[in-house]
Amino acid sequence: MASVSAAQIKWRPPEWMRETSAIARFAESAGIARDDYASLHGWSISRPGEFWSHLWDFAAIVGEKGGAAYVPDALAPMTGARFFPEASLNIVETLLREEDETGIAVVETDETGASREVSRAELRAAVARCAAGLRAAGVVAGDRVGVILPNRLECLVTFLASLAIGAVWTSCSPDFGTAAILDRIGQVRPRVLIAQPQVRYAGKPVDISGPLSQVAAMMAGLERLVLVGPGEVETDLAVTAWEDFGTHAPLAYARLPFDAPAYILYSSGTTGAPKAIVHRAGGVLLQKVKEHLLHNDVRPGDRFLWYTNTAWMMYHWVVGVLACRATLVLYDGAPVLKGKDGLDCDPLWREVERQRLTHLGISPRYLAAVAEAGYRPGRRRDLSSLRWLLSAGSPVAASQYDWIYEAVKPDLGFASISGGTEIMGCFLLGSPLHPVRRGKLSARALGLAVNVFDERGAPVLERPGELVCTEPFPSMPLTFWGEDGDERYRKTYFEPRPEIWTHGDHAELHVDGSAVIHGRSDSTLNPGGVRIGTADIYNVCDKIAGIEDCVVFGRPLGDDEEIVLCVKMQEGRDLDASLAATIRNDLRRQCSPRHVPAAIYAVGAIPYTVNGKRVETAVRAVATGREVKNLGSIANAACLGEYETLSSREAL
Numbered sequence: 001m002a003s004v005s006a007a008q009i010k011w012r013p014p015e016w017m018r019e020t021s022a023i024a025r026f027a028e029s030a031g032i033a034r035d036d037y038a039s040l041h042g043w044s045i046s047r048p049g050e051f052w053s054h055l056w057d058f059a060a061i062v063g064e065k066g067g068a069a070y071v072p073d074a075l076a077p078m079t080g081a082r083f084f085p086e087a088s089l090n091i092v093e094t095l096l097r098e099e100d101e102t103g104i105a106v107v108e109t110d111e112t113g114a115s116r117e118v119s120r121a122e123l124r125a126a127v128a129r130c131a132a133g134l135r136a137a138g139v140v141a142g143d144r145v146g147v148i149l150p151n152r153l154e155c156l157v158t159f160l161a162s163l164a165i166g167a168v169w170t171s172c173s174p175d176f177g178t179a180a181i182l183d184r185i186g187q188v189r190p191r192v193l194i195a196q197p198q199v200r201y202a203g204k205p206v207d208i209s210g211p212l213s214q215v216a217a218m219m220a221g222l223e224r225l226v227l228v229g230p231g232e233v234e235t236d237l238a239v240t241a242w243e244d245f246g247t248h249a250p251l252a253y254a255r256l257p258f259d260a261p262a263y264i265l266y267s268s269g270t271t272g273a274p275k276a277i278v279h280r281a282g283g284v285l286l287q288k289v290k291e292h293l294l295h296n297d298v299r300p301g302d303r304f305l306w307y308t309n310t311a312w313m314m315y316h317w318v319v320g321v322l323a324c325r326a327t328l329v330l331y332d333g334a335p336v337l338k339g340k341d342g343l344d345c346d347p348l349w350r351e352v353e354r355q356r357l358t359h360l361g362i363s364p365r366y367l368a369a370v371a372e373a374g375y376r377p378g379r380r381r382d383l384s385s386l387r388w389l390l391s392a393g394s395p396v397a398a399s400q401y402d403w404i405y406e407a408v409k410p411d412l413g414f415a416s417i418s419g420g421t422e423i424m425g426c427f428l429l430g431s432p433l434h435p436v437r438r439g440k441l442s443a444r445a446l447g448l449a450v451n452v453f454d455e456r457g458a459p460v461l462e463r464p465g466e467l468v469c470t471e472p473f474p475s476m477p478l479t480f481w482g483e484d485g486d487e488r489y490r491k492t493y494f495e496p497r498p499e500i501w502t503h504g505d506h507a508e509l510h511v512d513g514s515a516v517i518h519g520r521s522d523s524t525l526n527p528g529g530v531r532i533g534t535a536d537i538y539n540v541c542d543k544i545a546g547i548e549d550c551v552v553f554g555r556p557l558g559d560d561e562e563i564v565l566c567v568k569m570q571e572g573r574d575l576d577a578s579l580a581a582t583i584r585n586d587l588r589r590q591c592s593p594r595h596v597p598a599a600i601y602a603v604g605a606i607p608y609t610v611n612g613k614r615v616e617t618a619v620r621a622v623a624t625g626r627e628v629k630n631l632g633s634i635a636n637a638a639c640l641g642e643y644e645t646l647s648s649r650e651a652l
Helices: 015-020 022-029 037-046 048-058 091-095 120-136 153-164 178-188 209-218 281-295 313-324 347-355 364-372 398-408 485-494 534-541 577-590 616-623 637-648
Strands: 009-011 104-110 115-119 144-148 168-172 192-195 198-201 204-207 224-227 238-241 261-266 276-280 303-306 327-332 337-339 342-344 359-362 388-391 413-416 418-420 425-429 450-453 465-469 501-509 515-520 547-557 560-569 599-602
Touching: 009 398, 009 413, 015 022, 022 037, 022 048, 022 281, 037 048, 048 281, 091 153, 091 281, 091 313, 104 120, 104 153, 104 347, 115 120, 120 153, 144 153, 144 178, 153 168, 153 261, 153 313, 153 327, 168 178, 178 209, 178 276, 192 209, 261 281, 261 313, 276 281, 281 313, 281 425, 303 313, 303 347, 313 327, 313 359, 327 347, 347 359, 364 398, 398 413, 450 501, 485 501, 515 534, 534 547, 534 560, 534 577, 547 616, 560 637, 577 599, 616 637
Parallel strands: 104 327, 144 168, 144 192, 168 261, 192 224, 224 238, 303 327, 303 359, 359 388, 388 413, 560 599
Antiparallel strands: 104 115, 198 204, 261 276, 337 342, 418 425, 450 465, 465 501, 501 515, 547 560
């Protein structure tokens, strides 16, 4: 059994936070001791109807709850269960509840430092106008509205307006190419597309009017194009300027069933066409409110910024803070800028100080870049308002916890969170009741029966296995869009273990309730029959001087496989025998002899998806002579060419 050392605890929530937190009040209101998380979690998964119904009331969800909160299905315990089958609601009624017309709902800011504040009344008026424009364009409940917009106010308004009238909202980021957009939004045939032809990123203007012209010409079912800002798009479609779209009108909400579709997100798509995941309105609302109110300690008046593009699930997720009467801070642009004196890592931390942020969300890759640049935000900026730092996208290395508490601030709650686009939420995350343990995710999410199964299908502690969820929860997808959507959905998550959600993460649960994510199961290494998570190798390499980035995969070797590590070196640094020896020694010492790569190569670039995730599966495919089925999902697909010839090169 792994030892639990007090030295591994980086932070404990102060008493005032625990006592005044919503999660403590929620537990007490359910008849459970305020600090007894184990009992609270046990109740939340053993009595799902009681838990989710109590959450509805506690969070003051707007709508008609109806009778039974949970209807089980003995024949299909996961896929057949129903939550709130008699309920009717609209997500936006809860997000824009009319309690404080003058309070600031949104702050829009960007890499240039420009900023504007929008009150709740102003946001509601903008949403009402856009909703009127959508209705005038013929959009009705169930129709799709697509957007290709940066993370600015206009995107948020389209999100809220579409949901307000019962339409289904779906998005791509402006940095997606034509093929990537058509592979995603093109699947669902939107009636209206709202796009911005000219954007700015990393200090440079970017004109995407050409790709938008191609998209408009090739997207089936599209009737109208709405353009935000300057720029022209060549199209035969009806085109409306954003400022002319809609008229002033009262904001009316279409109350729909709990399971009505709300928005569509997309899988990474590196092994085929991206899966179009349809999310149910009531499920995602309850999931987001639960996580922000109870787990993320979001309070009225807080200010929350998550650095994200508008295609990633974190955009949809962070909008949920509006339901907590907090201020949503939107940031458009690059988080790190190139200046004449090197990298400028200040933009996000500038906003912490300027906007008095209480919550900041980032990624491990961003943390690594800032740390590598030698930037220490706690010395450069006033971060006294910041209570929580959160991270998602990939596992956070143990050494990054050290950096956070040394370089940012010691009195800070940190939550590494892990879930997915598929559930619009988290399986593992933090809370104001839990300490932060070095290298660990703090707790299993309320309402989700998270476990780790070994190869026998038995639950295990202190050993890696498959992350699963054994009981239903309301934010499971409604379906996948398109032909045989239900069948494809069930095959993806329930084929390995019938009626048990298998998420695809290689994980480990600990006796103290914390957890570790070792990497994606489809990229798990298996030398000598021993499963190894790729994250373990990345965490070690991230600390080695001279390495800018890396990717690791398993290369077939007879009936076995060998570990291959490809490293991108920092400018002015070379991979040599000495560095290769350092890499191997560090992996052997910090992980195990099984983690030591058989071959190490220097490469010019590491492939990432358009959503910013390493693509180990694509690297393995091209390196072993197989085809990558969907290059449009890879942001820098051209770099895969050098991986095709790895086997002919001499490795270190």
